[in-house]
Amino acid sequence: MTNRKRILSGMRPTGKLHLGHLVGALNNWVKLQDDYQCFYMIADWHALMSEYEDPKDMQIFSYEVAKDFIASGLDPNRCTIFIQSQVPQHLELAMILSDLTPLAWVERCPTYKEQLRELKGREITTYGFLGYPVLQAADIALYKANAVPVGVDQLPHLELTREIVRRFNSLYKKNVFPEPEPILTSTPKLLGLDNRKMSKSYGNFIALSDTPETIEKKVSQMITDPERIHVKDKGHPSICTVFNYLSNFGGGAVSRETKSLCESASIGCTACKKNLAKMLIENLAPIREKRAHLTDLKIKEILKEGAKEAIDFASRTMDEVKGIVGLPR
Numbered sequence: 001m002t003n004r005k006r007i008l009s010g011m012r013p014t015g016k017l018h019l020g021h022l023v024g025a026l027n028n029w030v031k032l033q034d035d036y037q038c039f040y041m042i043a044d045w046h047a048l049m050s051e052y053e054d055p056k057d058m059q060i061f062s063y064e065v066a067k068d069f070i071a072s073g074l075d076p077n078r079c080t081i082f083i084q085s086q087v088p089q090h091l092e093l094a095m096i097l098s099d100l101t102p103l104a105w106v107e108r109c110p111t112y113k114e115q116l117r118e119l120k121g122r123e124i125t126t127y128g129f130l131g132y133p134v135l136q137a138a139d140i141a142l143y144k145a146n147a148v149p150v151g152v153d154q155l156p157h158l159e160l161t162r163e164i165v166r167r168f169n170s171l172y173k174k175n176v177f178p179e180p181e182p183i184l185t186s187t188p189k190l191l192g193l194d195n196r197k198m199s200k201s202y203g204n205f206i207a208l209s210d211t212p213e214t215i216e217k218k219v220s221q222m223i224t225d226p227e228r229i230h231v232k233d234k235g236h237p238s239i240c241t242v243f244n245y246l247s248n249f250g251g252g253a254v255s256r257e258t259k260s261l262c263e264s265a266s267i268g269c270t271a272c273k274k275n276l277a278k279m280l281i282e283n284l285a286p287i288r289e290k291r292a293h294l295t296d297l298k299i300k301e302i303l304k305e306g307a308k309e310a311i312d313f314a315s316r317t318m319d320e321v322k323g324i325v326g327l328p329r
């Protein structure tokens, strides 16, 4: 047993992970491994809520995401990596929490309305999808997590989790679940290659597993400063996506140098893109190499071991919870 505080976080297996996941979450998850007891989950039940009409790739994506996790620096010896559906206790706790969650709380959840708008073409006005944040609350509460490293987009879910566990604790007059705190990254949000929100459906991202050739090609097609037409025009780095990426990955010195070169029209967009492609290829090289050595067999072994560790913790929580709500153990 360990006295460290606990963390749970998760990602849905709807495709390979990209730079946004790395900068917005994974790098942070890696750092937290030593200070907390960490549970990192591949949320396939959550993915199924929106992908149920065509779920054939979901299992492959789960393994791909696990590879991305490990290649990015999550270490199965220092954290628990598992697939949500392999730990049945998530659904057990979700059922109990759904009994005590007022309908109005899930109906007014801003992410719910947003997803209904964004995921056009998917039939997600379903019973299951409405319960998305309740399952997420169960994910977190099952491990009595004290903190959840997430992006700002997930804050409404975390707030709802806090309300749900508060309701559980006060209903049964027992302090079973801690109210989890968010841990946000300090890195500014990375936009998509076309300056829109980075999103799987727009296809405007660089995947962690992209080859150097693909990276070069994608970077060469990136949108720069729309007001800069000729090389002799002075550029506006603040509205240039390539500059945004260069600062993110190159740090302060690169950012300052590029800014002054661009603003004085001393560097052209093509040269900037070349610099960026080189930088990204170098940055992603260790991930790509590590990934190449991870076989499906190895990944399945790691996930099986992870599920065992997760079940070990989760089943103890469920024993306690079932006792409290009067179910046989």
Ligand code: TRP
Residues within 6 Å of the ligand: 008, 009, 010, 011, 012, 043, 046, 135, 136, 139, 140, 148, 150, 154, 157
């Ligand atoms: N909803 C999260 C997302 O879309 C994924 C998720 C599921 C999660 N369960 C979680 C995140 C628990 C944090 C904690 O990214």
